[in-house]
Amino acid sequence: MENMPQEFWRWKEYNWHAPDIAWRNAKIITAGVDVGSVSTQAVVMVDGKLFAYANRRTGSSSPDSARRAMDCALEETDLALDKIHYVVGTGYGRVNVPFAHKTMTEIACHARGANFLYGASVRTVLDMGGQDCKAIKIDAQGKVVNFLMNDKCAAGTGRGLEVIADLLQVPIEEMGELSLRVEKEPEPVSSTCVVFAKSEALGLLRKGWKKNDVLAAYSRAMAHRVAALLKRIGIEKEFVITGGIAKNSGIVTRLEKELGIVARKPDFDTQIAGAVGAALIAKKMKDER
Amino acid sequence: MKNKIGYLCTYVPEEIIHAAGFLPVRIAPSTTPPTRADAHLQSYTCCLARSCLDQALAGRLNDLAGVVFAHTCDTMQGLADIWRESFPNLFVETVVGPVALNSPHAQKYLVAELRRFVAALEQHFDVRVTEDALRASIRIYNTRRRALADFYARRAEFSAVQWFNVMNKALTTPPEAISDRRSATSNQQSAIENQKSKIGVVLVGATIDEPTLPQILDDLGARIVADDFCNGARYFDTLVAEEGDPIEAIAARELTRATCPCKHRALDDRAERLLKLVKDNRADGVIFYHKKFCDPHAWDYPPLAAALDREKIPHLLLEVEQVAPVGQTRVRVEAFLEMLSEG
Numbered sequence: 305m306e307n308m309p310q311e312f313w314r315w316k317e318y319n320w321h322a323p324d325i326a327w328r329n330a331k332i333i334t335a336g337v338d339v340g341s342v343s344t345q346a347v348v349m350v351d352g353k354l355f356a357y358a359n360r361r362t363g364s365s366s367p368d369s370a371r372r373a374m375d376c377a378l379e380e381t382d383l384a385l386d387k388i389h390y391v392v393g394t395g396y397g398r399v400n401v402p403f404a405h406k407t408m409t410e411i412a413c414h415a416r417g418a419n420f421l422y423g424a425s426v427r428t429v430l431d432m433g434g435q436d437c438k439a440i441k442i443d444a445q446g447k448v449v450n451f452l453m454n455d456k457c458a459a460g461t462g463r464g465l466e467v468i469a470d471l472l473q474v475p476i477e478e479m480g481e482l483s484l485r486v487e488k489e490p491e492p493v494s495s496t497c498v499v500f501a502k503s504e505a506l507g508l509l510r511k512g513w514k515k516n517d518v519l520a521a522y523s524r525a526m527a528h529r530v531a532a533l534l535k536r537i538g539i540e541k542e543f544v545i546t547g548g549i550a551k552n553s554g555i556v557t558r559l560e561k562e563l564g565i566v567a568r569k570p571d572f573d574t575q576i577a578g579a580v581g582a583a584l585i586a587k588k589m590k591d592e593r
Numbered sequence: 594m595k596n597k598i599g600y601l602c603t604y605v606p607e608e609i610i611h612a613a614g615f616l617p618v619r620i621a622p623s624t625t626p627p628t629r630a631d632a633h634l635q636s637y638t639c640c641l642a643r644s645c646l647d648q649a650l651a652g653r654l655n656d657l658a659g660v661v662f663a664h665t666c667d668t669m670q671g672l673a674d675i676w677r678e679s680f681p682n683l684f685v686e687t688v689v690g691p692v693a694l695n696s697p698h699a700q701k702y703l704v705a706e707l708r709r710f711v712a713a714l715e716q717h718f719d720v721r722v723t724e725d726a727l728r729a730s731i732r733i734y735n736t737r738r739r740a741l742a743d744f745y746a747r748r749a750e751f752s753a754v755q756w757f758n759v760m761n762k763a764l765t766t767p768p769e770a771i772s773d774r775r776s777a778t779s780n781q782q783s784a785i786e787n788q789k790s791k792i793g794v795v796l797v798g799a800t801i802d803e804p805t806l807p808q809i810l811d812d813l814g815a816r817i818v819a820d821d822f823c824n825g826a827r828y829f830d831t832l833v834a835e836e837g838d839p840i841e842a843i844a845a846r847e848l849t850r851a852t853c854p855c856k857h858r859a860l861d862d863r864a865e866r867l868l869k870l871v872k873d874n875r876a877d878g879v880i881f882y883h884k885k886f887c888d889p890h891a892w893d894y895p896p897l898a899a900a901l902d903r904e905k906i907p908h909l910l911l912e913v914e915q916v917a918p919v920g921q922t923r924v925r926v927e928a929f930l931e932m933l934s935e936g
Contacts, residue, residue, distance in 0.1 A: 396920065396924075408931065409924050409927045409928040409931055410924070411924070411928035411931075412928060412931045412932075412935075436921075447932075447935050448928065448931065448932040448935070449932070450907070450932075451928060451929075451932070453921075453924070453925055455912075
């Protein structure tokens with residue numbers, strides 16, 4: 305038997321909770337569940353404050369993924385699901401969150417989430433998710449003013465990164481830093497189609513390119529593709545990035561360079577922005593009822 | 594004898610084909626993935642050309658006595674040639690109408706071209722296209738246009754999918770079958786509950802050939818309050834004058850009806866029409882429904898989008914191939930409707 309291969313694409317699944325919030329005294333407890341194509345987040349908010357969350361990999365069943373993420377978020381708290389007043393489902397699997405009262409698209413939720421997490425001065429949000437990528441313009445209330453989505457493929461998305469992580473045998477969370485450690489910035493790979501880029505990257509490896517350089521070439525192509533989406537919608541300050549790829553410094557740095565604008569740096573997990581937005585929208589919906 | 598003649602574009606004069614004794618039927622893309630047409634077409638050809646050719650190559654259009662093209666975009670022009678070569682015994686004609694509809698020579702030129710088309714029909718099928726027959730066909734088609742306009746005036750009573758079904762049936766059935774609103778909407782129970790939905794959108798594009806988008810709009814409680822589709826409102830826009838020389842009258846209608854991006858009447862013609870559709874129907878937003886690789890619509894999009902931006906009318910661009918992907922389309926449309934209802 306060979307050893308189990310290392311899963312380079314695998315990113316950390318975890319949960320978090322605020323130790324100092326007493327939910328029993330709360331007026332309103334809401335939750336947002338963002339079932340994406342690659343990852344699922346559950347966020348619980350107590351009177352509009354972050355109380356607990358979890359970030360898990362999406363499985364083959366949306367309802368199970370939603371339940372797993374919510375269980376994980378509540379795991380180390382003494383709060384039970386039935387104490388949560390209102391739940392909004394979002395993301396690709398939003399209609400399949402069994403305990404959600406309402407659904408909202410991830411576009412509206414990332415807009416609202418970015419407004420909460422980064423502040424009211426945010427006007428342009430780039431959500432780089434597992435299987436698509438969205439450029440969203442928002443107002444001071446976190447409402448969507450306009451948005452654009454990429455084509456229906458995995459180019460410039462988290463799933464694409466996972467494939468390249470596997471191919472190059474580089475842990476996904478280290479890809480960004482490694483891609484920046486190059487002597488000279490290489491030309492981008494010519495295709496961001498995951499399948500073609502994969503074979504192009506293989507070709508570069510065979511030519512004797514170092515992994516870092518191949519990563520740099522791929523990251524640059526991805527940044528270029530995403531930049532085109534942002535240029536089409538027009539970037540206004542402040543500019544922020546949400547979703548999993550915001551954690552990849554190699555892509556963020558190249559994107560900033562191409563756009564000539566610096567993205568605000570987060571002090572939280574950018575992957576939870578959609579679920580945070582959903583939980584906030586849940587609060588608003590409950591307040592209005 | 595086969596009694597149907599197919600066409601792909603509504604600039605093909607149905608009245609002339611009808612007066613020659615044939616039933617003009619629109620050849621529409623199917624939802625079946627093409628297998629045979631790929632050998633003839635580049636990958637950057639639109640799904641309309643690809644699917645229609647594929648159906649012909651698969652023998653599914655064998656009941657047609659001929660196919661008539663209108664010169665609109667480069668793809669249609671090339672497709673006509675491929676069709677001609679693929680089916681050497683079939684009657685394949687291209688009506689080359691004017692592009693500059695505002696040219697002082699447009700009417701005279703189009704009349705000459707339509708007369709050439711009449712002669713080609715007469716010669717190939719050994720028939721006579723009489724003035725009386727043309728006048729009778731004009732009246733029949735005008736009746737159908739009025740019936741569809743009447744249906745549009747009451748479209749709030751119908752769902753988006755019903756609208757889609759009515760229009761797609763209209764272009765494939767004998768014109769006599771649709772003489773008033775009731776016959777246009779037969780088999781369609783009016784969906785009164787649709788009236789309660791609040792958000793109204795205008796759809797813009799070349800053609801809409803499968804009901805994914807109407808179904809999504811119905812599911813999300815939005816209404817199509819107006820459209821600018823070739824197989825929608827553009828189809829029945831403007832009647833043909835029933836007096837005077839019939840060919841002159843058919844030509845005059847082609848020059849005055851709502852234009853598609855392959856024609857030019859004035860620089861802001863389409864933008865003005867779109868703004869009017871939005872205002873007259875109190876629409877909340879516009880959805881552009883483009884076929885991938887349809888360059889006439891893609892070239893027209895920036896000025897139309899800019900005109901809407903100037904008036905602060907929100908809009909969404911959907912780019913679809915043969916069948917719109919449900920999940921991807923739904924998230925875009927749903928987010929757009931959320932944006933409109935928040936605003």
